[in-house]
Amino acid sequence: MNGVHEVRVGVIGGGQLARMMIPAAIELGVDLRVLAEQGGMSAQLAADRIGDYTDTATVLDFAREVDVVTFDHEHVPQDVLRALVDSGVQVHPGPDALRFAQDKLLMRERLSELGLPVPDWAKVETLGELDEFIASHNGVAVVKTPRGGYDGKGVRVVRGAAEVAEWFATIAEDGRPGALLVEELVEFRRELAQLVARRPSGEVAAWPVVETLQVGGVCSEVIAPAPRSAGKLADVAADVALTIAEGLGVTGVLAVELFETTDDRVLVNELAMRPHNSGHWSMDGSTTGQFEQHLRAVLDLPLGGTGSHGEWSVMVNVLGGPVEGALTDRYAEAMSGHPTVKVHNYGKAPRPGRKIGHVTATGDDLDTVVYEARAAAAFLQD
Amino acid sequence: MNGVHEVRVGVIGGGQLARMMIPAAIELGVDLRVLAEQGGMSAQLAADRIGDYTDTATVLDFAREVDVVTFDHEHVPQDVLRALVDSGVQVHPGPDALRFAQDKLLMRERLSELGLPVPDWAKVETLGELDEFIASHNGVAVVKTPRGGYDGKGVRVVRGAAEVAEWFATIAEDGRPGALLVEELVEFRRELAQLVARRPSGEVAAWPVVETLQVGGVCSEVIAPAPRSAGKLADVAADVALTIAEGLGVTGVLAVELFETTDDRVLVNELAMRPHNSGHWSMDGSTTGQFEQHLRAVLDLPLGGTGSHGEWSVMVNVLGGPVEGALTDRYAEAMSGHPTVKVHNYGKAPRPGRKIGHVTATGDDLDTVVYEARAAAAFLQD
Numbered sequence: 001m002n003g004v005h006e007v008r009v010g011v012i013g014g015g016q017l018a019r020m021m022i023p024a025a026i027e028l029g030v031d032l033r034v035l036a037e038q039g040g041m042s043a044q045l046a047a048d049r050i051g052d053y054t055d056t057a058t059v060l061d062f063a064r065e066v067d068v069v070t071f072d073h074e075h076v077p078q079d080v081l082r083a084l085v086d087s088g089v090q091v092h093p094g095p096d097a098l099r100f101a102q103d104k105l106l107m108r109e110r111l112s113e114l115g116l117p118v119p120d121w122a123k124v125e126t127l128g129e130l131d132e133f134i135a136s137h138n139g140v141a142v143v144k145t146p147r148g149g150y151d152g153k154g155v156r157v158v159r160g161a162a163e164v165a166e167w168f169a170t171i172a173e174d175g176r177p178g179a180l181l182v183e184e185l186v187e188f189r190r191e192l193a194q195l196v197a198r199r200p201s202g203e204v205a206a207w208p209v210v211e212t213l214q215v216g217g218v219c220s221e222v223i224a225p226a227p228r229s230a231g232k233l234a235d236v237a238a239d240v241a242l243t244i245a246e247g248l249g250v251t252g253v254l255a256v257e258l259f260e261t262t263d264d265r266v267l268v269n270e271l272a273m274r275p276h277n278s279g280h281w282s283m284d285g286s287t288t289g290q291f292e293q294h295l296r297a298v299l300d301l302p303l304g305g306t307g308s309h310g311e312w313s314v315m316v317n318v319l320g321g322p323v324e325g326a327l328t329d330r331y332a333e334a335m336s337g338h339p340t341v342k343v344h345n346y347g348k349a350p351r352p353g354r355k356i357g358h359v360t361a362t363g364d365d366l367d368t369v370v371y372e373a374r375a376a377a378a379f380l381q382d
Numbered sequence: 383m384n385g386v387h388e389v390r391v392g393v394i395g396g397g398q399l400a401r402m403m404i405p406a407a408i409e410l411g412v413d414l415r416v417l418a419e420q421g422g423m424s425a426q427l428a429a430d431r432i433g434d435y436t437d438t439a440t441v442l443d444f445a446r447e448v449d450v451v452t453f454d455h456e457h458v459p460q461d462v463l464r465a466l467v468d469s470g471v472q473v474h475p476g477p478d479a480l481r482f483a484q485d486k487l488l489m490r491e492r493l494s495e496l497g498l499p500v501p502d503w504a505k506v507e508t509l510g511e512l513d514e515f516i517a518s519h520n521g522v523a524v525v526k527t528p529r530g531g532y533d534g535k536g537v538r539v540v541r542g543a544a545e546v547a548e549w550f551a552t553i554a555e556d557g558r559p560g561a562l563l564v565e566e567l568v569e570f571r572r573e574l575a576q577l578v579a580r581r582p583s584g585e586v587a588a589w590p591v592v593e594t595l596q597v598g599g600v601c602s603e604v605i606a607p608a609p610r611s612a613g614k615l616a617d618v619a620a621d622v623a624l625t626i627a628e629g630l631g632v633t634g635v636l637a638v639e640l641f642e643t644t645d646d647r648v649l650v651n652e653l654a655m656r657p658h659n660s661g662h663w664s665m666d667g668s669t670t671g672q673f674e675q676h677l678r679a680v681l682d683l684p685l686g687g688t689g690s691h692g693e694w695s696v697m698v699n700v701l702g703g704p705v706e707g708a709l710t711d712r713y714a715e716a717m718s719g720h721p722t723v724k725v726h727n728y729g730k731a732p733r734p735g736r737k738i739g740h741v742t743a744t745g746d747d748l749d750t751v752v753y754e755a756r757a758a759a760a761f762l763q764d
Contacts, residue, residue: 023404023406023409026401027402029709029710029729029739205721288721326411328389328412332683337684339587339685339686345410346411362669
């Protein structure tokens with residue numbers, strides 16, 4: 001950009017989350033620079049350079065030209081993050097917070113210390129320990145690799161340790177056995193997500209808790225606010241997320257995935273320390289979208305309001321499907337008759353099952369809003 | 383951008399209107415390419431190349447790589463526009479429409495033919511003709527150069543032809559006398575603006591009529607919708623603008639500046655065939671912002687809804703002022719305590735009086751919304 005843009009934010013990772021920071025950066029006059037994994041990625045327009053985010057020299061060199069470093073994903077290794085901090089770079093969220101998003105065992109330990117509601121869990125290092133946990137939990141449990149899982153990968157429901165025997169082998173490092181996380185299989189009515197933002201200087205802001213629908217481990221639909229969440233449920237969800245943001249020292253947007261159990265508990269499932277699929281509705285349905293809020297937070301600027309434009313917003317993901325050709329080829333059908341639906345296209349090749357965009361509808365009648373969002377999404381992907 | 387973006391829009395001109403098309407283009411997955419007048423302009427991020435928009439070869443070369451050409455301003459000469467059309471380029475708005483935005487005399491003639499309400503006007507080629515018009519209009523009139531005026535330039539209130547004698551000399555071309563436009567000095571209660579959008583295939587959409595406040599000939603503040611406009615006034619304003627869009631064959635966004643006279647007539651003042659300062663509120667206050675709508679319209683896609691998020695939106699321009707330094711230096715003060723205000727920074731050097739950004743507030747109480755927008759703008763420019 002030009003010399004007037006005196007505030008520069010560097011984003012590590014060139015996916016759709018980095019892409020959706022660009023419009024917010026343009027409006028705020030922030031010079032956003034992306035370190036992309038390769039050419040032609042979703043955030044290509046702001047891709048300042050291409051490089052390996054696991055290489056310390058590459059990341060340090062990228063960081064030298066920006067005021068703050070933030071992220072499209074949580075996969076930057078701790079040693080790279082520490083090197084950034086040691087060299088004086090502002091990193092938000094910082095390594096001390098990010099390690100809890102990078103390692104689910106650490107996360108469970110820390111949330112338990114903070115007294116937050118989590119599923120019953122254990123750290124298991126042997127098949128025997130795992131079978132013991134399963135036996136004491138009605139013969140079924142959820143096993144997770146502590147690192148590297150997302151969108152349902154690295155998560156498996158098991159009835160015997162033998163089903164994940166190969167995972168123990170995979171996670172062993174330097175000849176030492178690794179540990180897996182095992183959790184009770186939670187019986188939940190539905191899944192919720194609570195997004196908050198926190199500035200380095202402490203200010204926090206929370207959007208309303210939302211209901212998320214997963215299909216095959218991938219977020220499919222989000223309703224904001226979660227139906228029947230007014231009152232206590234909304235307060236509990238916000239309190240949990242704000243306690244986590246403060247307890248873990250998170251800066252920027254924090255997404256807390258929650259289970260609403262059949263016995264009406266609210267348990268923390270996963271964390272993401274960045275804008276999150278469950279917050280995409282806020283781009284169109286809230287006074288402040290999550291990408292703008294993330295930039296304000298990492299720049300330690302006053303946070304924006306989180307009031308909603310309509311009573312309801314519904315976001316539906318658009319996945320690459322059997323239809324050939326570009327998403328734009330289907331705009332005429334998807335937009336016709338659905339003028340209130342906002343279309344977001346990530347500029348990605350539409351491989352089957354890949355998130356290539358989303359749509360959001362906002363209004364005061366939930367049935368209408370759900371119908372509009374689903375109808376437009378169907379035209380885009382079926 | 384990358385190979386997935388199959389829809390390309392070329393924008394001639396690199397100012398803030400082109401800049402504000404970029405976020406909308408990113409969300410729609412449209413590859414926006416800007417032909418900028420020089421480096422470091424407001425729309426720099428999408429500036430595909432730098433070149434002279436009055437040079438046919440430059441513009442043809444730029445247009446070769448896009449599907450549709452549109453504009454940041456109305457100054458591209460007719461011969462360049464015609465060459466684009468002749469070479470098969472989609473141009474929206476096209477030259478047949480744009481000539482009415484480029485020449486105020488042609489515009490007045492055409493609107494009069496269409497039976498639309500305009501101030502009393504005449505084409506004058508001599509000082510004598512002008513003095514005659516002034517004499518028959520209570521000794522005062524408004525003289526306008528037909529071409530090249532904007533933000534109050536090329537417009538003067540006169541009580542005698544001698545006051546604009548030099549204008550007659552300036553507009554003479556090739557030794558032939560030119561003509562000036564003279565209009566009655568309208569006594570107006572307030573100024574209004576009506577924005578509409580029109581697709582090449584005919585679909586139209588209208589936002590609510592807004593009230594605009596000018597200071598020194600430059601738009602200062604916009605209230606959407608115009609207070610006390612419900613009912614007939616809103617209908618009349620929309621009808622006038624839609625009649626113009628159809629009658630002049632406008633494609634894309636059309637802004638119609640209107641006078642509400644002291645005797646309650648609604649008269650057409652000026653036209654702009656592009657997104658317009660009076661429509662900036664729609665970025666934050668409407669289901670579809672004017673920049674998204676303009677892209678949808680020029681691509682002949684179904685138009686988006688024009689419902690409002692709150693009952694009121696107020697936009698206040700931010701002008702470069704006496705304060706030194708970047709707009710971003712003042713964010714902490716401007717945003718603190720005004721969380722509902724949206725800040726838009728054009729990335730321009732803050733020369734005194736230059737439009738360098740705007741803020742918008744939206745809500746259901748007009749007094750609060752006006753206060754919030756003005757307060758935040760004051761921190762940014764005073």
